[in-house]
Amino acid sequence: MDLIKAVEAAQIKEGAENFKVGDTVRVHFAIVEGQNERVQLFEGVVLQKKNSGLRKTFTVRKISYGVGVERIFPLHSPRVQKIEVVRSGKVRRAKLYYLRKRVGKAAKVAESFRRKQEESEPKPEET
Amino acid sequence: MVGLIGRKVGMTQVFDEKGVLTPVTVILIEDNVVVQKREVDKHGYSAAVLGSVALRKTLASKPYAGQFGESIAPTRFLAEVRDFGKECKVGETLGIDLFKEADLVDVVGTSKGKGYQGVMKRHGFHGGPGGHGAKFHREGGSTGMNTFPGHTPKGRRMPGRMGRERTTIQNLRVMAVDAENKALLVRGAIPGPRMTMVLVTSAKKRQ
Numbered sequence: 001m002d003l004i005k006a007v008e009a010a011q012i013k014e015g016a017e018n019f020k021v022g023d024t025v026r027v028h029f030a031i032v033e034g035q036n037e038r039v040q041l042f043e044g045v046v047l048q049k050k051n052s053g054l055r056k057t058f059t060v061r062k063i064s065y066g067v068g069v070e071r072i073f074p075l076h077s078p079r080v081q082k083i084e085v086v087r088s089g090k091v092r093r094a095k096l097y098y099l100r101k102r103v104g105k106a107a108k109v110a111e112s113f114r115r116k117q118e119e120s121e122p123k124p125e126e127t
Numbered sequence: 128m129v130g131l132i133g134r135k136v137g138m139t140q141v142f143d144e145k146g147v148l149t150p151v152t153v154i155l156i157e158d159n160v161v162v163q164k165r166e167v168d169k170h171g172y173s174a175a176v177l178g179s180v181a182l183r184k185t186l187a188s189k190p191y192a193g194q195f196g197e198s199i200a201p202t203r204f205l206a207e208v209r210d211f212g213k214e215c216k217v218g219e220t221l222g223i224d225l226f227k228e229a230d231l232v233d234v235v236g237t238s239k240g241k242g243y244q245g246v247m248k249r250h251g252f253h254g255g256p257g258g259h260g261a262k263f264h265r266e267g268g269s270t271g272m273n274t275f276p277g278h279t280p281k282g283r284r285m286p287g288r289m290g291r292e293r294t295t296i297q298n299l300r301v302m303a304v305d306a307e308n309k310a311l312l313v314r315g316a317i318p319g320p321r322m323t324m325v326l327v328t329s330a331k332k333r334q
Contacts, residue, residue: 004139004153006310007139011142054141074142
């Protein structure tokens with residue numbers, strides 16, 4: 001089993017997974033059209049992460065012109081160039097399937113402020 | 128034809144530079160030793176007998192160990208490869224470098240045992256309708272005729288043990304050769320459970 005990990009190691013992008021389920025992310029995804037390559041953005045809420053190792057994928061959901069759109073990205077794909085966290089969400093479960101049934105304001109994920117603080121400020125020293 | 132003994136490790140995926148995913152099976156190829164050679168003059172055909180994976184001394188019975196001669200340590204797996212395409216001597220060690228990327232290979236293994244199965248799973252019979260009052264669902268149906276010929280023809284496909292038999296998958300593309308990890312990455316699935324022996328040979332029917 002470890003051999004599979006060793007084989008996958010060469011392709012795994014270190015630090016690619018900089019977001020959590022519930023975060024709003026902007027995915028920079030390269031699209032190849034014949035000879036040209038351009039970058040498309042896809043912004044939405046991360047519904048879930050699935051699988052492990054090189055096969056890990058994540059699902060992003062957004063509402064486009066009133067229609068829910070979900071896209072599954074392979075986390076380590078060379079076509080996923082960058083993942084920006086726009087807003088970190090506060091959720092209590094790993095799979096946010098319940099968002100699919102909700103419309104409008106009810107489909108929002110509460111923002112988590114705690115994590116942002118952790119990132120920006122170092123922990124205050126104990127007195 | 129060249130060939131090596133390996134062990135199926137499991138499956139994963141690889142990306143190419145365009146980001147296209149390909150499913151691959153990882154085959155661990157440890158050092159193969161040429162145990163014996165078959166000569167046309169002596170045996171009537173030419174082949175190399177390969178051995179791989181060290182065997183504990185106490186597990187090698189005398190008749191089994193006898194095949195290896197005095198200088199070669201007994202190995203767990205033995206396989207014969209006909210008309211070996213590379214010059215080799217008895218006692219020589221062969222490694223994964225016999226294969227390179229983009230080669231086509233055949234993989235021989237023992238498929239997973241499926242137990243006692245019916246004709247639909249075992250032979251691909253179509254079965255009957257599920258509903259509409261039908262009383263014929265997954266049975267095999269009639270197995271023969273009447274007074275003439277008075278017996279079921281030989282070879283009639285019926286339920287029985289399925290799987291755990293020698294299975295060959297042809298023309299699998301080598302996606303990568305990882306010499307450091309002794310891993311051969313082959314496109315698609317190969318027969319058998321994990322860590323069982325497989326024989327990887329160069330493709331018989333193409334290039």
